[in-house]
Amino acid sequence: MSQLELQNITIQYGETTIISALSLSVENGEIVSLLGPSGAGKTTILKTIAGLLQPADGQILINNISVNHLPAEKRDAVLIFQKPLLFPFLNVAQNIGFGLKMQKMKQRETERKINRILEITELKGLNNRKIHQLSGGQQQRVALARGLVLEPAILLLDEPLSNLDAELRQQMRELIQTVQQQTGTTMLFVTHDQAEALAISDRVCLLLDGSLRQTGRPEELFYSPADPEVARFFGCDNIFTTADSFRQQSDDVQNEQKMFTIRPEDIEIYSSDQQRETASHQHLFEGTVTGVVFEGRLTKLTVKVMAKEHVTVLCSRPAFHIGQTVWLRMPEDRIHFFP
Amino acid sequence: MSGPGRKASLHQLAYLLGPALTIILLLFGGGLLLGLFQALDFSSATGMKSITFDHFRTVFTDPDFAGSIALTLYISLTSTLLAALISVVLALTIAHWAANNRILNFILQIPLTVPHLVIAISFLLLLSPGGIFSRFFSFFGMITSPSTFPLLVNDDYGISILVVYVWKEIPFITFMLLSVLKNLGPELSEVGATLNGSRLQRFRYITLPIIGPSLGAACLIVFAFTFGAFEVPYLLGKTYPVSLPVWAYKNYSDIDLLARPEGIAIGLIIAAIITVSITLSQVLIQFARKRGVIL
Structure with a gap:
């Protein structure tokens, strides 16, 4: 069952359309990331889901x-x-209990819930700390x-992790995942950091130019991008067409011109004839x-x-230098044709 | 800032403010000290033996004292409370626009720049029974004669005094509140909304604790000013009872020179109350800084 469903949401600031006819759903107990560049x-x-902005x-x-x-305040989000x-005039426990106070929950129940959540979020013992002491x-x-x-x-x-340093970000990311598993809370997680989105989410929704380009499991978006822009967003600059010279050189030249990509880390690179001999031709x-x-x-x-195409390759501890002649192999099973 | 840096800046500050502070201390501090000597009947010939609190005792036991202090408190407390209430509503309403709207800021600054005396005289000319409004209404037959115009000046309730003070103090309090609201932005209220806080709850549990110390400090400053201000109640107040500052002035300028020490004693009582108010306002500002609600 969908906990959250957006149906053709359009959001405007004045005359400018920020989001156009966006639809997405988040299932019960899922972590879905809304990934996109800054300003997307x-x-x-x-804010629109939370009720702080109204959709057009x-x-x-x-x-x-x-x-x-x-x-x-009436939405369950x-x-x-x-x-x-955080409210600077309240301590840790009072900050955590703020929403419960707004719901006029009884003191005993409030304390029980606060203590439980303090434990889950590894904040036990900090109840009475002032905010500036954290x-x-x-x-x-x-x-x-x-x-x-x-x-x-x-x-x-x-x-929520963008203001933290790398180590804290990693810890916090793990904490969010642990908390999600323990509480089963459905989460919609917004980030511009693709690594964060891929690591934390059950599904990723990529937002580019005000619309959702692709939604799916992290591996789907990373290895099977829907279009060249999605591929480029995930750091894959190797966008070619079957008409490209080096592709034509291969055996399976197709009459229909198609676009395809291969991830830089999937390309094998050889520096010598001997090494080349070991690879498939x-x-x-x-x-x-x-x-x-x-x-x-x-x-x-x-x-x-082929004196024409620039191919990006990622490899660890390479011993290559500019001007060196190399051989590249693109495994067929790693090539992804755009739909 | 590191220790030496801070020390250097304090030295620099003392150097820059020194000349002005010296003059202020000499004129105001010296005046207060001389006044205190007179109020205590201190004479250099007899030294400490001549000191007496008789003039203060005379003031406190004067049958007019209770009425005078009640009127002064009524004027200062009522005007401060009214100005505070209107300022809170105004600040919350315009906080969103005030940050970048020069015209709005300009309009708010107008009452700040006009002296109290000018407003008091304007009210006298406009609203007194012989003023412009009464003649205007009489001329158009809305009242039978200018003398039937409602008494708004020199009246029992000090309406015109309150209006002048409220009109003058609203921008001051509003600006103090706006600076706090501007620093914090709308985010905390948005957080409150997503945490199930209704509009009223957000005001009570978020906005009020944030603006509270600054509001309190601003109110204490306004209270101190209105408590000690002389010209507005002198021009627009009734002749009996008079406010403490007017009473002090009358005693001081009395042709009977023996009334002068009592006038000074009243002035010192006013100064003591003002000093307590200002000190409290500073305590509140420090409290707000500690809470992180003002910078």
Whole structure:
């Protein structure tokens, strides 16, 4: 059953259309990431779902009930903002219990729920801490706990990890996953970080230019992008057509011109004839290295093939230099033709 | 900032403010000290032996004192409360636009720039029984004669005094509140909304705790000013009872020189109340800073 369903949502700021006829659904207990570059309108979508903005058109359903007419406080959706936005005049426990207080929940029940969520979010013992006495990571955990304690139909997370450093981000990401497994909370997670989206989500929705380009499992989007833009978003610049010279060189030249891609890390690269001999001769192309960029775990190589095409290759610990002659092999099973 | 840096900046600050502070201390501090000597009957010839609190005792036991302080408190508390209420509503209403709207800021600043005296005289000319409004209404037959115009100046309830103070103080309090609201933005209220807080609950549990200390500090400053201000109640107030500052002035300028120490004693009582108010306002501002609701 869908906890959240957006049906042809259009959002406008004045005359400008930010989001056009967007539809998506989040199933019960799922973590779905809304992924897109900065300025794509991700936060706007979350604010619209939360009831802080009104859509120009379309329906928002939470628990199969249309909530378009309901104010934010009446919707069963909690938004966790990019900044923790904790109430500076309340301590940790009071911040977490704020929503329960608004619901006029009894003191004993409130305390029970707060204690449980403090434990889940690893904040136990910090009940009476002032907000300014907390680190950035702790503050974001309090913000998460403050939303989770209400057990909403859907928890909307607006890039909650973007203000944290790499190590904290990793810890927080794991915490969100653990909390989700323990509580079964349905989450819509907004991020511009593809690695974050791929790691945390059951499904990913890619938002480009105000519309959803592709929705699916993280592996689907990464390995089987729907179009070249989706492929480029996931760091794959190798977009070719069957008319391209090096593709024509291969055995399976097709009459119909089609676009295809292959991930840079899937391309095999050989530096010598001997190495080349060990590889299959199928789809093997000679080229010249035109660029080497060390990126840490992997090094990005740009190879000019058939004096025309630039192919990006990712490999670890390479011993290549600019101007070197290399051979590239593109395994057939790694080539993805766009639909 | 590191220790030495802070020390250097404090030195720099003292150097920059020194000349102005010296003059203020000499003129105001010296005046207050001389006033205190007079109110305590201190004489350099007899030294400490001559000190007496008789003038203060005379003021406190004067049958007019209770009426005077009641009127002064009525004027200052009522005008402060009315200005605060209107300012809160105004600040919350315009917070969204005020940040970037120069015209709105300009309009709000107008009452700040006009002296109290000018407004008081304007009210006198406009609203007194012989003023422009009464003649206008009489001329058009809306009232039988200018003397039948409702008494809005020198009246029992100090309506015109309250109006002047409220009109003057609203922008001051509003600006203080707007600066707090501007720093925090609308996000906390949005958080409150998604945490099931209704509009009223958000005001009570989020907005009020945020603006509370600044509002309190602004109110105490306004209270201190209206409590000690002389010209408006002097021009627009009734002749009996008079507010404390007017009473102090009358005693000080009395042809009987023996009334002067009592006038000074009243002035010192006013100064003490003002000092407490201002100190409290500073305590509230520090409290707000500690809470992180103002920078």
